[in-house]
Amino acid sequence: MAFTDALKSGANRLKSMLSLSSRKLHAPRAISEEGIARYCLGGYHPVRIGDVFNNGKYKVVSKLGYGVYSTVWLACNLETKRHLALKVLTANSFEHQKDTFELDILRHINDQQIQHPGKSYILGLLDEVEHRGPNGKHVCLVFKTMGPDMSNSCWLYPTYTIHAKSSTQVSTVSSIWREEEPKPYRASSLALVLIEDIDMKPQNILIETPAIDKMFEQTPSEASRPRGSPLKPPDDFYMASTQFSSIKEDIAKTNELSIRMADFGTSSWFNNHLTEWIQPQMLRAPEVILGADWDSKVDIWNLGLVIWELAEGSLLFDGTWTMNAPYSPEAHLAQMTTVFGNFPETLSARSKNRDRYFDADGKLLEPSIFPPCSLEQFSRNPHSTESEKKAFLSFIGSMVTLDPDERPEATKLLESEWLRSVP
Secondary structure, eight states: OOTTTGGHHHHHHHTSOOOOTEEEEEEEEEEOOOOOOOOSSSSOOOOOTTTTEETTTEEEEEEEEEESSSEEEEEETTTTTEEEEEEEGGGGSSSSSTOOOOOHHHHHHHHOOOGGGGGGBBBOOOEEEEEETTEOOOOOOOEOOOOBBBHHHHHHHHTTTGGGGGGGGHHHHTOOOOSSSSBBBBBOTTOOOSSSSSSSSSSEEEEEEEEHHHHHHOOOOOGOOOOOOOOOOTTTTOOOOEEEEEETOOOTTTTEEEEEEOOOOOOOTTTTTOOSSOOOOOGHHHHHHTTTOOOOHHHEEEEHHHHHHHHHSSSSOOOOHHHHHHEEEHHHHHHHHHHHHHHHHHTTHHHHHHHHOOOTTTTBBSOOOOOOOOHHHHHHOOOOOOOHHHHHHHHHHHSSSSSGGOOHHHHHHTTOOHHHHHO
């Protein structure tokens, strides 16, 4: 089944969410966004609808999202009348001991003279400005506007999965990063993502189509203003995020759907880490949890779990002992052993947290309560043939091996049967 055919039910759902020339994908009625307590000195800037940036060049229209270090806004360039995404970083993101590398990495990407189709799968920087507010000086980054992120696929496109015949995006983007090229920052531009420690997760994989591009170019800003109300003054800067898609397009029938990877807020250089505690919680590599030294092989693990989530429609590991229990690293490690067996001594021996998790024999102090299970038993993608499933499980299995040294390099993954089967 072709990539876009898998989106049919999502397209039908989208048709019921119309708003003039744009379609808004609404958050729940209760506002649950960035921590409001972080609107303080050094924290978030209180952005309000109608605010202007860069001496009146960019006018805020609606809120698109938020992250640990920023809020993101739909803005109108009053000079060109085009819409764009304005990312307002927290005031403590720069000129402090642990500055984010986001701006430097984006500049570096823009400076690279790489002629490769994969580069177009990065959401590149268009402009950068400074803005002073009550909480300090904020760096603001300007990007192309995009459609919904892939985290919506579970409820917006309930039948959407990837498999061998729909993995063209995977193959194209994966080949941008070659081992013989310079490695100034940690990157594994495999599959759906290009740079690893940017919170590699479906929320940071953004959809674009020509119709979405045209919508942002031509739709009046008034059509995109938020329906819901923010909090009452003086907290009227706090509001729910909205994602957009075009009503003039049946996503299930377009053959021009593409993706870009966004958010470099937690990215690191190879020789200069922003932090050692990296990756989205339930996608975290075992060496990170164990406090062992890590390298670009954490990218391979993280990417394998992202592809699994998009292909299977669920997480491989959720890091909980029971359905309603909170996340714990002990449960996460136990789930890993359920699928892959005991941790290799080469990994546990270099763990800074060895005494927290292992006994003298290298066994988990809190052993698994889960019955042994293989990747094949977890796989329930209904669209794959037996041969496709076998190739897919081999591909993922090679990426999520407990021993980082056994995970293949990016270029080796490009030789996998699952990627080579793309027509």
